[in-house]
Amino acid sequence: MQTTSPKFPDLNGRRILITGASSGIGAGMASVLAQAGCRLVLHYNRNEVGIEKTYQTVTELGAEAQVLPCDFKQLDSLPSFFNQAWQVFEGLDGLVNNAGIITKSLSLNDKAGQQFNDTIAVNLQAPYLLSTHFADACKQIKQKGVIVNNSSIHGQATCEWFAAYAASKAGLDAMMKVHAVEWGQYNIRVNSLAPGVVPVERTFDILYQPAMEKKWVDAMPAGRYGTVEDMGMATAFLLSDAAEWMTGSVLTMDGGLIARGHYPYRD
Numbered sequence: 001m002q003t004t005s006p007k008f009p010d011l012n013g014r015r016i017l018i019t020g021a022s023s024g025i026g027a028g029m030a031s032v033l034a035q036a037g038c039r040l041v042l043h044y045n046r047n048e049v050g051i052e053k054t055y056q057t058v059t060e061l062g063a064e065a066q067v068l069p070c071d072f073k074q075l076d077s078l079p080s081f082f083n084q085a086w087q088v089f090e091g092l093d094g095l096v097n098n099a100g101i102i103t104k105s106l107s108l109n110d111k112a113g114q115q116f117n118d119t120i121a122v123n124l125q126a127p128y129l130l131s132t133h134f135a136d137a138c139k140q141i142k143q144k145g146v147i148v149n150n151s152s153i154h155g156q157a158t159c160e161w162f163a164a165y166a167a168s169k170a171g172l173d174a175m176m177k178v179h180a181v182e183w184g185q186y187n188i189r190v191n192s193l194a195p196g197v198v199p200v201e202r203t204f205d206i207l208y209q210p211a212m213e214k215k216w217v218d219a220m221p222a223g224r225y226g227t228v229e230d231m232g233m234a235t236a237f238l239l240s241d242a243a244e245w246m247t248g249s250v251l252t253m254d255g256g257l258i259a260r261g262h263y264p265y266r267d
């Protein structure tokens with residue numbers, strides 16, 4: 001079985017915390033990073049069946065891994081969660097802030113702002129806390145580090161129903177740039193990945209309805225949905241030394257979806 005990706009050999013042995021590894025993109029990232037030889041701390045919130053599946057997949061690929069739960073709505077628990085994650089392999093080389101909630105709500109239906117607050121907590125405040133703890137821990141021991149934030153195209157171009165989600169992802173991208181600026185001096189790189197439409201367990205039923213798939217895919221110059229493996233490969237690149245000169249950037253991977261403006265289609 002292949003345990004070292006020929007594309008990113010420097011990732012072999014790197015210790016990476018991936019949040020939200022129990023399904024979807026996080027599970028795909030874990031699989032690609034396991035193939036690159038990373039040692040993985042796999043975070044989940046509630047999906048025990050999903051995280052067990054991810055754990056089995058990565059260990060069958062030869063990766064060392066440990067699973068850690070945490071509910072990021074409980075922001076007080078983030079420091080001790082981070083300390084536990086740091087101790088698993090006596091340090092971490094990389095942090096992938098992937099966990100997120102994909103909330104959809106008309107703002108007028110969320111006047112108390114509960115959904116807005118929860119979305120900001122999980123998608124923005126938790127990555128802030130994890131990033132600052134990670135950067136501080138690296139700084140203390142003068143070790144280089146790398147952070148990848150899983151953002152979204154909604155951070156750049158969005159639509160109705162997504163006030164909370166889009167705000168959280170635009171905030172994540174803005175925060176990423178400041179962290180890249182502040183922490184470059186400590187040899188810590190920080191970038192965002194901005195995925196477009198990537199079918200995951202949560203969305204398979206909707207996105208693979210033929211009419212829905214046609215509507216989406218026709219709008220993508222690349223002619224297909226993204227895959228969790230696409231996102232895993234992009235994450236591996238951002239974590240690797242191949243991206244050594246890249247910090248403070250948003251890597252958009254959306255099959256070209258938001259490159260096209262609202263011009264009429266031309267024959």
Ligand SMILES: NC(=O)c1ccc[n+]([C@@H]2O[C@H](COP(=O)([O-])OP(=O)(O)OC[C@H]3O[C@@H](n4cnc5c(N)ncnc54)[C@H](OP(=O)(O)O)[C@@H]3O)[C@@H](O)[C@H]2O)c1
Binds near residue numbers: 152
């Ligand atoms: N799929 C797409 O098309 C797409 C596009 C752009 C961006 N993204 C981003 O990709 C990331 C992963 O999303 P996904 O599509 O792969 O969805 P997903 O399969 O639903 O995964 C979401 C992950 O976040 C975790 N999570 C949810 N609530 C949490 C909480 N309160 N505390 C801690 N962790 C929590 C989940 O853990 P449990 O299930 O264990 O509770 C799960 O592991 C998100 O940040 C999302 O915004 C996805």
